[in-house]
Amino acid sequence: MKSDLDALMKAAELDAILVLGSAEANPAMYYFTGGGHITDAALFKKWGQPAVLYCNAMEREEAAKSGLAVKPIQTGVIEVLAKSPRPIFEEQGLTTGRVELYGMVGAGDLVCILNALHEAFPELEVVGEPKDDSILLRAMETKDEDEVRRIRHMGQVTTEVVGMVAKYLTSREVRDDEVLLREDGTPLTIDDVKGKIALWLAERGAMDVEGTIFAIGRDAGVPHSSGTPTDLMRLGQTIVFDIFPAEAGGGYYYDFTRTWSLGYATPEAQKLYDEVKEVYNKVSENLDLNVPFKEYQKLVSDEFHKNGHDTPIHTEGVLEHGYVHSLGHGVGLNIHERPFSRHTTPDDNILKAGVVVTVEPGLYYPEKNMGARIEDTYWVRPDGKMEILAEYPYDFVLPMKKWKRKKK
Amino acid sequence: MKSDLDALMKAAELDAILVLGSAEANPAMYYFTGGGHITDAALFKKWGQPAVLYCNAMEREEAAKSGLAVKPIQTGVIEVLAKSPRPIFEEQGLTTGRVELYGMVGAGDLVCILNALHEAFPELEVVGEPKDDSILLRAMETKDEDEVRRIRHMGQVTTEVVGMVAKYLTSREVRDDEVLLREDGTPLTIDDVKGKIALWLAERGAMDVEGTIFAIGRDAGVPHSSGTPTDLMRLGQTIVFDIFPAEAGGGYYYDFTRTWSLGYATPEAQKLYDEVKEVYNKVSENLDLNVPFKEYQKLVSDEFHKNGHDTPIHTEGVLEHGYVHSLGHGVGLNIHERPFSRHTTPDDNILKAGVVVTVEPGLYYPEKNMGARIEDTYWVRPDGKMEILAEYPYDFVLPMKKWKRKKK
Secondary structure, three states, X not given: OHHXXXXXXXXXXXXXXXXXXXXXXOHHHHHHXXXXXXXXXXXXXXXXXXXXXXXXXXXXXXXXXXXXXXXXXXXXXXXXXXXOOHHHHHHOOOOOEEEEEEEEEEHHHHHHHHHHHHHHOOOEEEEOOOHHHOHHHHHHHOOOHHHHHHHHHHHHHHHHXXXXXXXXXXXXXXXXXXXXXXXXXXXXXXXXXXXXXXXXHHXXXXXXXXXXXXXXXXXXHOOOOOOOOOOEOEOOOEEEEEEOOEEOOOOOEOOEEEEEEXXXXXXXXXXXXXXXXXXXXXXXXHOOOOOEOHHHHHHHHHHHHHOOOOOOOXXXXXXXXXXXXXXXXXXXXXXXXXXXXXXXXXXXXXOOOOOEEEXXXXXXXXXXXXXXXXXXXXXXXXXXXXXXXXXXXXXXXXXXXXXXXXXX | OHHHHHHHHHHOOOOEEEEEEOOOOOHHHHHHHOOOOOOOEEEEEEOOOOOEEEEEHHHHHHHHOOOOEEEEEOOOHHHHHHHOOHHHHHHOOOOOEEEEEEEEEXXXXXXXXXXXXXXXXXXXXXXXXXXXXXXXXXXXHOOOHHHHHHHHHHHHHHHHHHHHHHHHHHOOOXXXXXXEEOOOOOEOEHHHHHHHHHHHHHHXXXXXXXXXXXXXXXXXXXXXXXXXXXXXXXXXXXXXXXXXXXXXXXXXXXXXEEEEEEOXXXXXXXXXXXXXXXXXXXXXXXXXXXXXOHHHHHHHHHHHHHOOOOOOOOOOOOOOOEOOOOOOEEOOOOOOEEEEOOOOOOOOOEOOOOOEEEEOOEEEEHHHOEEEEOEEEEEEOOOOOEEEOOOOOOOOEEOOOOOOOOOO
């Protein structure tokens, strides 16, 4: 939690944290400002002191809404830091010591800032850590009550929209060749469905910031294929629907996946789904307080391996089918954050009280035109219990209201 | 244009460009990939050669849609570059020479990448330029036909939505205290209007990625205030409506502003608007091929100064009222890009054929609860003519359909 930050900074011997960039699409800045239309800013958080926000003078009122101490400057903030950082750093009393950099900023600008700082203050040590290991991500890793409330709300929005998509699809007319039809009788495409998802999310104050995955057939067998817009919606094919909206303006995420087959399922797809569901159940029943998250990656990989699938633990090289990813990840202002679950993840990525994580086993066979993944987002409550933040049924075959399978 | 890139690289003595990050919310990467759900990638563009895209194996099919040569790797791309960049750089034959960094990436990751590269290849010079001056922005500065077509389309979407907002507002019932009412008879807020804007944009395949400005009264007098969500919509107050949506998925932007006063205008606000409109007309009539853009910033500042307003050229320090910003900027995959128009901008930011720029003079008086800005986006055509990419009327007072001013 944010209240852990000074202790984390002290342990890391940091004198200050400097966050660069805008407040949107920049979780490190959002964490301090709570969003706002602040496009060009630099935030200094010195150890034991409240944060100070340098902003473009034009954005001073938006910046003030953050409740932080605001220092407006007439020209671009990043521009000033890249050209002559001395006055601002001297004002902050940061001419020696250790300062860690955060935020999203253009690579070119950052190279300039580093060079300018090195020249102005040779005794100032500028530190960077890979995002996943950084102390700010460690603070973000556990959520306070208000953060959980916001993630839970996004979960409600998410499952509401998923339910609307299910209802819409199962109400379609179906052509003889098993293609679903639009209201006007023409074929329904992935693009049509995605348009509705974006609309229904927008109506509820949510954005599918990074692009919903709605992938059918072969695309469902490629975990991060977001789906081919022109693909037609058909019966009897696996559909992987992975939706991870954030609060509009770039706030907290939710992450959720269901796999469907409309009307009927092929026996092969049904078997694939059942395997994933069985492993999902096994994990969800065994999640336990303070266990390293990667223990469950081992459990899942062992189970899938037993059934003859490739896994990241049992198979070398680039995985093209089987279980090809890790079990889950933390969710917050970042769609992927600590704790992580890869088998190579450090042991300190544990299911401690306050973390919010996804559990998302899956199996992928692009060459057989199918894939299956099930994902829910869990909160490890202060009492150590695991709670799904938004419940939704696990039906695989969704019966069509206006279509019945013909007897052969 | 992209076809200028090799010549620009040669002039800058660059052996390669390296673009880091995702394809969304990252214009440098989008410029090469054309978007796609690619969240973790590194693109090498060597001089005289086509670009090569390293991506996460899970995203290989999305990456392949770019048409670029794709190299999938099993773990995170940025993670690999931060820890051991050697194999990838050796594969690209980049162990000496000059490589320029681009893209949006976490500051911590980038510091790690720079340190790792310096250690692995002491003779490799890693270059960064401030975004606005970089050679990639110089390539992006002029648009080809397809880019102009896409920006023009966003302009059509934008003005269509602006027209819908005008129609919606002017159709409202009005309470005795001049507050507009929702359909259910309760007061209409800024938040309600913004919800409709987001929805109408989403329906048209556009996103208000960075947050539409819809600001009334005092907020209209603060150029980058995006508006207070709980503010009520009232007659007779200046409303600054600055809308700058991008193609969904993070493509080309349009940028557009109108200032309205509903029902009637105070004489003071009318005068303010008329001054802005007069200056807007003067600029738009005088825009000319190959003139440095900042010449028009001087023209506008001189005009406003003559009328007694503060301006960035005539006034020292942080500007709090008057004409407080620059005249305009290029628009493309970045909402702000070359050419720029500040009086300190280098002379080579000119209105050359192929650029797309905004023209947006404004006057701001927060202490008088008013502001006014007019903005259109112009294309400098290959024949040297200036063309507004989406026409829209300049009415300031929008008459209300169901309200008439009482005679006093």
